[in-house]
Amino acid sequence: MIYERKVKGTVHRAYDTEIxxxxxxxxxxxxxxxxxxxxxxxxxxxxxxIVQILKKDSISNNKVFYVRTIIGMxxxxxxxxxxxxxxxxxxxxxxxxxxxxxxxxxxxxxxKMFAKYVAYGMKPNEAYKKAYPKTKxxxxxxxxxxxxxxxxxxxxxxxxxxxNLMSDVGITKRYLLENTKGIVDxxxxxxxxxxxxxxxxxxxxxxxxxxKKVDSVALIQEFTGFTREKLKAxxxxxxxxxxxxxxx
Numbered sequence: 001m002i003y004e005r006k007v008k009g010t011v012h013r014a015y016d017t018e019i020x021x022x023x024x025x026x027x028x029x030x031x032x033x034x035x036x037x038x039x040x041x042x043x044x045x046x047x048x049x050i051v052q053i054l055k056k057d058s059i060s061n062n063k064v065f066y067v068r069t070i071i072g073m074x075x076x077x078x079x080x081x082x083x084x085x086x087x088x089x090x091x092x093x094x095x096x097x098x099x100x101x102x103x104x105x106x107x108x109x110x111x112k113m114f115a116k117y118v119a120y121g122m123k124p125n126e127a128y129k130k131a132y133p134k135t136k137x138x139x140x141x142x143x144x145x146x147x148x149x150x151x152x153x154x155x156x157x158x159x160x161x162x163x164n165l166m167s168d169v170g171i172t173k174r175y176l177l178e179n180t181k182g183i184v185d186x187x188x189x190x191x192x193x194x195x196x197x198x199x200x201x202x203x204x205x206x207x208x209x210x211x212k213k214v215d216s217v218a219l220i221q222e223f224t225g226f227t228r229e230k231l232k233a234x235x236x237x238x239x240x241x242x243x244x245x246x247x248x
Contacts, residue, residue, distance in 0.1 A: 004072040012070045013138050014086065015050040034082050036069065041101065045071060047083040054090075064109040084141045114145075115154055119161030122148055142151060 002039045003014040015021040018030065021042070030042050030050055037043035039056040045117050065076040072087045110131045117127035119209035124145035128135070135141055183189050183197040 001139065003049075003070065003086045005090075007070065007090070012052060014052075014069070016048075018050060021050040030114075035078075037067070045082040049083075050182075051082075052192050085137055085143070105158060111148065111151075111154050111159060114148055115157035116161050118149075118158050119165060126182055168182065190243070 001016045001085075004011055006012075014026070021028075021030070022048055025042065028042050029047055030044055031037035034045055034051075034053070037053045037056075038051050042052050048179050049071060051069045051071055053067050053069060055073075056066075056243075058065045064132050066073060067076065067082070068090055069082065070086050070090060071084050072082065073090050073092060084103055107135050114127050114131035117130055118124060122130070125138075128145040128148070132144075135144075151241035178206075180197045184194055215238055
C-alpha cells in the first residue's frame with residue numbers, strides 16, 4: 001500500500017514494501033536505521049514502511065534532535081518508535097497535546113454516526129468508512145476505528161444508541177428486569193436458567209464486580225440453596241439438569 005500526504009504543495013509518499021518503493025524510486029537507497037538517515041534520504045520505519053526524512057534538526061533551547069516524516073515527527077532516541085501511517089499534524093511530536101486529548105473526547109457528528117452504525121450491528125471498519133467517507137487508507141481506518149471503540153465518550157454513545165433501538169421495539173430496562181425476575185420467581189424454572197437469570201440481575205446491579213464477587217457468591221447460595229460445588233459445576237457447564245418426570 002502507498003500512503004500520500006501533501007506538504008507545502010508537494011505530494012510525498014510512504015510505502016508498505018520495498019517492491020512498491022522501487023517502482024517509483026529504482027535508484028534510491030534505503031537506510032535501514034531511520035535514526036541514521038539524513039534529510040532527503042529514504043529510510044525504513046520500525047514497522048517496516050519506507051519513508052523519506054523531510055526534516056532533521058534540533059530544537060536549540062533543549063537540544064532535542066528530531067526527524068519529520070509524513071508518518072510523524074519523532075525524537076531521535078533509542079526508545080522512540082517511528083511507526084504508523086500518515087498523520088494529520090506532522091509538526092509536533094507524536095505524544096498528544098492537552099488540546100488534542102480534549103478535542104478527541106468531544107462527541108462530534110462523525111463520532112455520533114460511527115456509534116450509531118456500530119449499534120446497528122455494522123463492523124467497526126465499515127462504520128468508520130460511512131462516518132468518515134473521505135478517509136481512504138484501510139490501515140488508518142482500522143487503527144482509528146479501534147481507537148474510537150476504546151474512547152469512553154464513543155462507547156457511552158454506542159450504549160445509548162443500543163438503548164434507543166431496544167426502546168423503539170418496547171425493550172426497556174424495566175422490561176428486562178421484570179422478565180428476568182419472572183424467570184427467577186417461576187417455580188418450574190430449571191436451575192441453570194434460574195442461575196443465569198440471577199447472575200444477569202446481579203451484573204445489572206453491579207454486584208458481580210471484582211471487589212464484590214465473594215459476597216455475591218454467598219448471596220446466590222443463600223437465595224437458591226445451591227452448594228458452592230454445584231455453582232462451580234454450573235459455571236463450568238458440566239452439571240446437566242435431570243430430566244423432568246412427566247405426570248402419569
